[in-house]
Amino acid sequence: MSATLLSIRDLRKEFPVRLGAFGERAATVHALDGFSVDIVEGETLSLVGESGCGKSTTGYCVLNIQRPTSGSVIYAGTDIAKLDDDGMRPFRRDLQIVFQDPYSTLNPRMTIGDALAEPILFHGLAPKAEIRDRLRQLLADVGLSERFANRYPHELSGGQRQRVAIARALACRPRFIVCDEAISALDVSVQAQILNLLLDLQEKYGLTYLFIAHDLAVVRHISDRVGVMYLGRMAELARAEALFARPLHPYTRALLSAVPSTDPRAARNRQRLQGEVPSPLSPPSGCRFHTRCPLARDRCRSEAPALREVAEGQSVACHAVASATETNWENSPA
Amino acid sequence: MSALLEIRGLTIDIERDTGPARVVDGIDLAVEEGESLGIVGESGCGKSLTMLSLVGLLPNRIRATGGSARFAGQDLLALPQEALRKLRGSQIGFIFQDPMTSLNPVMRVGEQIAEALIHQSGMAKPAAMERAAELLELVGIPSPRDRLMAYPHELSGGMRQRVMIAIGLAGSPRLLIADEPTTALDVTIQAQIVDLVRDLKDRFGMSVVWITHDLALIAGLADRIAVLYAGTVVEDAPVEVIFDRPTHPYTRGLLASLPTLTDRPMTRLPSIGGTPPEPGRRPPGCPFAPRCTLAEAACDAAVPKLAAVPGSDPRHRVACFVTAGEGGRA
Amino acid sequence: MTAGPIITPGDDRPGSLWRDAWRRLRRNRLAVAGLVILALLVLVAAFGPWLTPYDFLSQNLDARNLPPSMAHPFGTDDLGRDVLSRVIYGARTAFLVAVLVTAVALLIGVVLGAIAGFYGGAFDKGLMWVTDMTMSVPQLLLVVVINASLKQPITLWMEARYLETLNPIYRNSAIIDFVLVFGSMALISWPPYARLVRAQVLSIRNRPYVTAARALGLTNRIILTRYVLPNAAGPLIVAVSAGLGTAMVLESAFSFLGIGVNPPTPSWGNMISDGLRVWTNYPHLLLAPAAVLAVVTVAFNFLGDGLNDALNPKGQK
Structure with a gap:
């Protein structure tokens, strides 16, 4: 087992919001509620879940782009969750992010070359004389010719822009990249290109990824470990093979069953998860999934289940799952 | 079965400052009565424009420049705007991609559904509201009578898309066109919406055209698939x-x-x-x-x-x- | 920081948003007409001394109030001065006022608006309060009040300074006019710019590319100057184009009321004011400056509209 790169402990994030036509009611969105995980050097950890599950908030809080309400993120012996903008600056080189929408993450008034050169010059990672070589190499890394350096973002296709966004994240030679729905906005045939590119770059530079997605099928191709999140909490965390071969949490099973099948005959006969994700403004008591769970019992309504290891490399937060083998799936949705 | 909709040699151009650019280049498609057709393609392939051109909803500076589209015996491309307006919402229902922006935020959802009924079939308001409640129930919205009085922002994304479907169904259309109706939704909700549309189609025997970029999504819904x-x-x-x-x-x-x-x-x-x-x-x-x-x-x-x-x-x-x-x- | 192209060989499309906007602007006939008129105005203002057929001050009492003729295309005024020459010099005044006032107002507006929009907080609240107050008082009234209340004390202060230092600069009363008129015009002109910039910055500071720049560890100053402000430039250019026209009209209005540029320096406003008194007998004295002012104002509006369409192509028909 390799070394732990980032150690995340009990991360919480709450957003105050104003409700009502005149903002007369104050309320709190519990976006992230006690998130803990160790991210291992060189691995890809994926977080999946529906909107409001806190997966993107996790990515932002780990990088301190959004300040966590409490909890710690230990990187290189420092708790970066407590740092302000200035304190965070030296760590930004190592910890990078690629956003979802390639159409809006590039400054429309800057050429691709300027956009890529800026972080290098700002952090003083290469002298000005070597910038040209560095740009050529960065563009080559993401499969673009150096002619793109003089183009503006609006002249590029979505896939090309996402390649530029990845090159920009790579510009500082980072160790860790958060991919926040990095392929969700792309066309199907381009998604595969970008996924493969991410895998190539990981091999070449030994990168560690936190890959955030809503689509379990996509995650399967890139992940060493997968965390399934629901309403700000981790429902299941497991090695990818185990999770897909033997999903234990009822929500994981429901998510898997919602993945569209490419077999037209199989696709017509499946059970669906009913209802919708409750509002994170007033999350359900106890286990937050109990309102949609086919296995819900009284205990689930009052007591939140803790994430515990039930099999080698597989942890579940569910009262109904006793162990990997002893669960009764008779009434389950999948 | 006979073709309800038959598109022949359709061409659509964007008028650019530099001259017209062709986006749809001679499309032939047919939809039979009671059939569901999936139109699959990547962004920019012209799948949405093709369907928008049928009901006269092409954006400014984009024009159908050739071909024909026969729907129930008349050429839609040759129809005047007024006749197309009558057709929209009665014979042809449309569900748009983004339920967040396709509903009027300052109007209660019941009124939005009823409005289509009042204008299209000259229903009186109480009857139209009654029918709106039925439609909401049909699309699987719990306690539909209460929801009539809700504003769009009080509903979740999935619920809003159900309201959009109710509006699309309001005129009992023979053809329902769904333009990527699940793209903005969560995966478990996507699956629910696909199931809902399939059930409605089986129940009312209407034809459905489902536009999407996701082949897998419509594997369980479409009878036939056209790849653009x-x-x-x-x-x-x-x-x-x-x-x-x-x-x-x-x-x-x-x-x-x-x-x-x-x-x-x-x-x-x-x-x-x-x-x-x-x-x-x-x-x-x-x-x-x-x-x-x-x-x-x-x-x-x-x-x-x-x-x-x-x-x-x-x-x-x-x-x-x-x-x-x-x-x-x- | 880097600027301009870094890699040049083999690139065939040095495209740019500004180039696209320029192409769209050229296709708009009214905007081009406005641009041509304003370009002529700039040339006339710049080369005024070489263009005018007569000195704008020299009086010819034998040729008073002459109607337009070959020798005097716009006629002469009650002191026998050539009206065309005075209109041309008036263009210099109008242009000088418009550019100076707009530049000062723009500088104040952009700096304050950007800081308020980007950092928010108490500064933002305070600034909004000040702009609301300024914009809720009628502009002319404000300028009249400022001029009326400050002219006396400043004159007295300058007098005292002169007696103290004997520096002749304190005797030049034109400076007082200049500072007061321009200052008060800039004072009433900056709040709309500040509000516009603030609104732009508010919407841009949450765009993903700004978050992306923060994720790279860039400082706020770099983010504000290289990511936020360049993207706010479009609406600002449109506002400046309209603002230049407004400033010209404003200057004319002040001169008309006698609180602007003082005679004998020609200004369209004081020419209109003079012409109005005798317009039943000598209509050309009113029509010439009024027509020029009208044409220039319309030209600025055409250009502003054209710029708006060119920089926001999505709003186009």
């Missing part, structure tokens, strides 16, 4: 044929690049290199030739016509010089 690339239909076949014996190299590439739950983890997905041509910059021959691994000299010279695949299903048609002959095998 750069403004042309490259393959058109019953759904099982598309998935079992995809023939056009683009269809094959799309299917291969779909991540599925049966792939081995941590493996590279096959991908199609390059990007689709931009409108106005399409190559002289087959539009897919520059990205195609099977392309031959003939592909760059002429545009292949959509033609029946010998030995395959009689409804299986493909536009490819290279693979058309092997469609029956595989």
